[in-house]
Every structure is written in C-alpha cells, then in structure tokens.
Amino acid sequence: MxxxxxxxxxxxxxxxxxxxxxxxxxxxxxxxxxxxxxxxxxxxxxxxxxxxxxxxxxxxxxxxxxxxxxxxxxxxxxxxxxxxxxxxxxxxxxxxxxxxxxxxxxxxxxxxxxxxxxxxxxxxxxxxxxxxxxxxxxxxxxxxxxxxxxxxxxxxxxxxxxxxxxxxxxxxxxxxxxxxxxxxxxxxxxxxxxxxxxxxxxxxxxxxxLEIDDLLEFTKLFSQIIDFRSSMTATHSSGVAYTGEALASYIGFSERECKMMRIAGYLHDLGKLAIPDEILEKPDKLDEQEINIMRSHTYHTHRILEVIPGLEQITEWASFHHEKLNGSGYPFKYTATDITLGSRIMAVADVFTAIAEERPYRCGLEREVVLNILHKMVDDNALDKLVVSILEDNYEEINRIRIDAQAEAYRSYKNFGNRLVNDKMNAD
The missing domain is CATH 1.10.3210.10 (Hypothetical protein af1432)
Known part of the structure; x- marks a missing residue:
C-alpha cells in the first residue's frame, strides 16, 4: 500500500x-x-x-x-x-x-x-x-x-x-x-x-x-456532480462511501486505507455521467437496451480513472463493485480469484446502500428484508460472506453512519438548490 x-x-x-x-x-x-x-x-x-x-x-x-x-x-x-x-x-x-x-x-x-x-x-x-x-x-x-x-x-x-x-x-x-x-x-x-x-x-x-485529505475533498465534489443530476440518487455516493469506509474499519483496514475506501465510494458511479437522464430518472423497470446502457457505467469509471498515476488501488475498488464472485457480474466478468477484499467491500456497500436508502418513489427496506437480500446474494456466490457477516454483526452502527452521511448529503443538495434559486431571484 x-x-x-x-x-x-x-x-x-x-x-x-x-x-x-x-x-x-x-x-x-x-x-x-x-x-x-x-x-x-x-x-x-x-x-x-x-x-x-x-x-x-x-x-x-x-x-x-x-x-x-x-x-x-x-x-x-x-x-x-x-x-x-x-x-x-x-x-x-x-x-x-x-x-x-x-x-x-x-x-x-x-x-x-x-x-x-x-x-x-x-x-x-x-x-x-x-x-x-x-x-x-x-x-x-x-x-x-x-x-x-x-x-x-x-x-x-x-x-x-x-x-x-x-x-x-x-x-x-x-x-x-x-x-x-x-x-x-x-x-x-x-x-x-x-x-x-x-x-x-x-x-x-x-x-x-493532492494528498489524501485533499483527495477526499475533491472526490466529494465528484460525487456531488454525479449524484446531483437526479433526485433519485442525490445522496447515493455519500451513502456508499461512508458504508464502505465503516466496513473497511470493522474488517481491520488502516486509517489511510479507510479513507481510500471512502474516496472509492465517492468515485464508484463516475461513469454514470455518460448515462442519459431519462434512464437515471426512470422509476420503472429498465428495458433490455436501457439495462445495457446502464451497465456500461462501471466500464467508464474504470477507463476514466485507470490512467491516473497513483490511483490504481482506489480505481480497482471503485470500478469492480458490480463484479460477482461467481463470474456473472459486469463489465469484466471477474471471478473470486480476481476480486480483492476492497472491491468486495465496495460491492456490499453499494448493494446495501441501494436497498436501504430512501428513494423518491419508495421507502428504504427494513433490516430483515435487507439482510435476506444480502444473504441470498451470498448463497448465490455473488457477494462476499465475510463482508456481509461484518455488516450484519454491526448493522445498527453501520446503518446509522449511512443515514447520517446521506442526511448531510441531502442538506447539501437542498442548500445547493436553494442558493441557485436565491441567486436567480437576486439577478432578476
């Protein structure tokens, strides 16, 4: 490291x-x-x-x-x-x-x-x-x-x-x-x-x-650019970033590695900047073509970040969050032997945040339902058993960290919109 x-x-x-x-x-x-x-x-x-x-x-x-x-x-x-x-x-x-x-x-x-x-x-x-x-x-x-x-x-x-x-x-x-x-x-x-x-x-x-604390600040800006495009996902990257950092800490990663995990969380959906608004905003199930377009976002995240010297580890953690241990993930179809612990943490953090967070069109799922989904994915050899067990053993604390992080991100999102409205009114 x-x-x-x-x-x-x-x-x-x-x-x-x-x-x-x-x-x-x-x-x-x-x-x-x-x-x-x-x-x-x-x-x-x-x-x-x-x-x-x-x-x-x-x-x-x-x-x-x-x-x-x-x-x-x-x-x-x-x-x-x-x-x-x-x-x-x-x-x-x-x-x-x-x-x-x-x-x-x-x-x-x-x-x-x-x-x-x-x-x-x-x-x-x-x-x-x-x-x-x-x-x-x-x-x-x-x-x-x-x-x-x-x-x-x-x-x-x-x-x-x-x-x-x-x-x-x-x-x-x-x-x-x-x-x-x-x-x-x-x-x-x-x-x-x-x-x-x-x-x-x-x-x-x-x-x-930029050193690591500057990098944390700058990649938080990235996450806002990614997430503020849509009210559907206005706080998602913050939730993933802090969940990933918490999981990494419980598993025994160093303080610096935990910060790197939060950075990876901020960056994990960078490739979604290439996804059209109507797909990101669609509350209904995506059709086959839309799914294929959406699946390209992790590929774009990887290709955008892999050229930055010094960011190799963070790039891997950020880019492989839709790979599955059984080889059925995307976009590289990696298997368990290819997927490091950091990438496994990010995968769990992403799924957990996506199903536990509130969305404009639905409430977040309850603890029992969330864990049932995660256990099913472990049984299917999609997610890592150790990481999911760490999440389950520390569910209340990790979920509180996620909720607090997303609440702060939502305040930033609302403040962002309010400042824009005020500036426009003053200009008029």
Missing part, C-alpha cells in the same frame, strides 16, 4: 473533464479544447504563470454545472438561452472545494458578454479576466465543425469572433486571438485527438499534487 499517496490535481481535473464529455460524441474533448485555446490566448496576453494555470484549470471544468444531457447539448449552440444557469451551478459546486474555490468566479462568469466594457463588473463585483478568456475560447470551439477540415474553417470563425468584438468579447482578448489565428499549429493542436497530451505538456499544473 502506498503510504505517501499523492495525486496530480491536473490528472484529476482531466479525468472529470473526460467523464463530463462522455455524455455525447459532440462533447468529446470539448473541455480540453477550450482549455488549450484559453492557455494560448492567456500566454499571448503575457499573463503570469499563476494566472495561466488558473484559467486552464477553470476552463477544463467550465461546464461542470451542466448536470443534464440537455444542458450540455444546449451549451453546444453558439447562441443559447439560460447560459448563466449552468455557470452558476458550476460556481456553487466548485466553491465547496478549497483547491478550486479561487477559480469558481471564472466559471461563474464564463458566459458574461463584454458589453462594451460593462462586463468588467457584474452586480458590483469585478469579473476576472480569465472568465472572459474562457468565454471566447469556448465560443471558438463551438464554432468548429467537427466533420470538416479545420484550416478551411479559420476565416469563418475569425469573422464571427471579430463581429462580436467589444459587444460580446473583451477587445484585448480578441486581439490576442487574432495574433494566433494565422498559426496553423494552433488550429491543428486544437482539433488533434492527442489534445490531452498536448495540453499536459504545455503547462506545469501537473506539478500540483
């Missing part, structure tokens, strides 16, 4: 970007493209290294508040309504994470027009230059037709951006862009399938490392 766990903030942000872009082929690499354009414009404007790093990080997650499929696709239109809504949602989410709090304002105002200088201030608050850089970079990326060769599109894109100078876009930022427009590499990099590698080599953000 790595006792000096350190994970690159940039790698985590890129993984979140990749997860958000899974929602549609139209979104693939959108955040990384915007980050690259923002980087080059910021460099052209001779911003400081710290300012450049900030604008790159903010642009990599600029649409983090677009929680639904429709919100994300709507944001792909050059001109669209309610642009400030997802920006405000993103601001509220990022404000809860200390490492990103300073960048939240850039996300909040990344659709604010320059309006001949009026966009310098909003409601008495200075708007950071990074927000206006992201605004322009985002619209440049939106204007690119992914079906056509890029260099033949430059004149059209430049014309549209120039027409928005002063009225929509900060004139100094437009000028910086115009100094880049004739450099073929800028456009070829921007549309390259290797944009992630290009971006990583163009910045020193990867030097920023």
């Amino acid at each position: 790595n006792r000096d766990l350190q994970i690159s903030l940039f790698d985590l942000v890129i993984s979140l970007s990749n997860a958000m872009d899974l929602i549609s082929p139209e979104m693939v690499n959108h955040h990384k493209r915007v980050a690259y354009a923002s980087l080059k414009i910021a460099q052209q404007m001779n911003l400081s290294a710290e300012e450049i790093n900030d604008v790159v990080l903010a642009s990599t997650v600029h649409d983090v508040g677009a929680l639904s499929y429709n919100q994300r696709i709507n944001a792909r239109q050059y001109e669209f309504s309610n642009a400030s809504e997802h920006a405000e949602l993103g601001f509220l989410l990022l404000s809860n994470f200390s490492q990103m709090r300073g960048l939240a304002e850039q996300v909040r105002f990344h659709h604010l027009p320059w309006s001949n200088g009026n966009g310098k201030v909003y409601d008495g608050q200075n708007v950071p230059i990074g927000a206006h850089i992201i605004h322009l970079a985002d619209r440049i990326e939106i204007l690119i037709n992914r079906e056509d060769e890029i260099l033949g599109q430059v004149d059209r894109i430049v014309k549209v951006i120039n027409n928005g100078k002063d009225k929509v876009y900060h004139p100094d930022i437009v000028e910086a862009f115009l100094q880049l427009k004739d450099k073929e590499y800028f456009w070829l990099d921007l549309t390259s399938p290797m944009i992630g590698d290009i971006l990583a080599k163009s910045t020193d953000i990867s030097l920023i490392q």
Whole structure:
C-alpha cells in the first residue's frame, strides 16, 4: 500500500473533464479544447504563470454545472438561452472545494458578454479576466465543425469572433486571438485527438499534487456532480462511501486505507455521467437496451480513472463493485480469484446502500428484508460472506453512519438548490 499517496490535481481535473464529455460524441474533448485555446490566448496576453494555470484549470471544468444531457447539448449552440444557469451551478459546486474555490468566479462568469466594457463588473463585483478568456475560447470551439477540415474553417470563425468584438468579447482578448489565428499549429493542436497530451505538456499544473485529505475533498465534489443530476440518487455516493469506509474499519483496514475506501465510494458511479437522464430518472423497470446502457457505467469509471498515476488501488475498488464472485457480474466478468477484499467491500456497500436508502418513489427496506437480500446474494456466490457477516454483526452502527452521511448529503443538495434559486431571484 502506498503510504505517501499523492495525486496530480491536473490528472484529476482531466479525468472529470473526460467523464463530463462522455455524455455525447459532440462533447468529446470539448473541455480540453477550450482549455488549450484559453492557455494560448492567456500566454499571448503575457499573463503570469499563476494566472495561466488558473484559467486552464477553470476552463477544463467550465461546464461542470451542466448536470443534464440537455444542458450540455444546449451549451453546444453558439447562441443559447439560460447560459448563466449552468455557470452558476458550476460556481456553487466548485466553491465547496478549497483547491478550486479561487477559480469558481471564472466559471461563474464564463458566459458574461463584454458589453462594451460593462462586463468588467457584474452586480458590483469585478469579473476576472480569465472568465472572459474562457468565454471566447469556448465560443471558438463551438464554432468548429467537427466533420470538416479545420484550416478551411479559420476565416469563418475569425469573422464571427471579430463581429462580436467589444459587444460580446473583451477587445484585448480578441486581439490576442487574432495574433494566433494565422498559426496553423494552433488550429491543428486544437482539433488533434492527442489534445490531452498536448495540453499536459504545455503547462506545469501537473506539478500540483493532492494528498489524501485533499483527495477526499475533491472526490466529494465528484460525487456531488454525479449524484446531483437526479433526485433519485442525490445522496447515493455519500451513502456508499461512508458504508464502505465503516466496513473497511470493522474488517481491520488502516486509517489511510479507510479513507481510500471512502474516496472509492465517492468515485464508484463516475461513469454514470455518460448515462442519459431519462434512464437515471426512470422509476420503472429498465428495458433490455436501457439495462445495457446502464451497465456500461462501471466500464467508464474504470477507463476514466485507470490512467491516473497513483490511483490504481482506489480505481480497482471503485470500478469492480458490480463484479460477482461467481463470474456473472459486469463489465469484466471477474471471478473470486480476481476480486480483492476492497472491491468486495465496495460491492456490499453499494448493494446495501441501494436497498436501504430512501428513494423518491419508495421507502428504504427494513433490516430483515435487507439482510435476506444480502444473504441470498451470498448463497448465490455473488457477494462476499465475510463482508456481509461484518455488516450484519454491526448493522445498527453501520446503518446509522449511512443515514447520517446521506442526511448531510441531502442538506447539501437542498442548500445547493436553494442558493441557485436565491441567486436567480437576486439577478432578476
């Protein structure tokens, strides 16, 4: 076990970007493209290294508040309504994470027009230059037709951006862009399938490392982005995270390993960002096609996280929670010999939370029913007998931990919605 766990903030942000872009082929690499354009414009404007790093990080997650499929696709239109809504949602989410709090304002105002200088201030608050850089970079990326060769599109894109100078876009930022427009590499990099590698080599953000307590805080943000998409599952990841941590503690995992288990719980449904809203929100039984789509989420969780150096153990625990000891699980069809104790704990934590928690369309199941279901899965060689017995022996305490964690998560969810409503009312 790595006792000096350190994970690159940039790698985590890129993984979140990749997860958000899974929602549609139209979104693939959108955040990384915007980050690259923002980087080059910021460099052209001779911003400081710290300012450049900030604008790159903010642009990599600029649409983090677009929680639904429709919100994300709507944001792909050059001109669209309610642009400030997802920006405000993103601001509220990022404000809860200390490492990103300073960048939240850039996300909040990344659709604010320059309006001949009026966009310098909003409601008495200075708007950071990074927000206006992201605004322009985002619209440049939106204007690119992914079906056509890029260099033949430059004149059209430049014309549209120039027409928005002063009225929509900060004139100094437009000028910086115009100094880049004739450099073929800028456009070829921007549309390259290797944009992630290009971006990583163009910045020193990867030097920023998160230790385990920072990682706990950041992955809690991930869980909110995952869960807040739907009232059906608004607190699920928190329940799984704390249940998994409690089980790990009872089984004898170290304090650091227990924290890693909570992180895995926060991340276990990351791949659900690729699942359409109508499937996540469906209270009725899923049909065969919908089940197949839903089953892909653990695959996406694994592929998104496996590329992050240092996160290997957590990735395994997070990704294999639907594998079964008898080999009938998914997506890898692993058997008992392949599934570690940590992954077995996460599997039990997920099933337990799913059947014991309250959902908008049903009450949580009672202790006897929950245990009957878990014992049946043990008899079928789906779940680990030891882990289930630990849960049964400590049911009241573990269930209380789950309930408390989900109650706190629900308060955050409600507060999140209330703050958004209040901000909209104040804006009106």
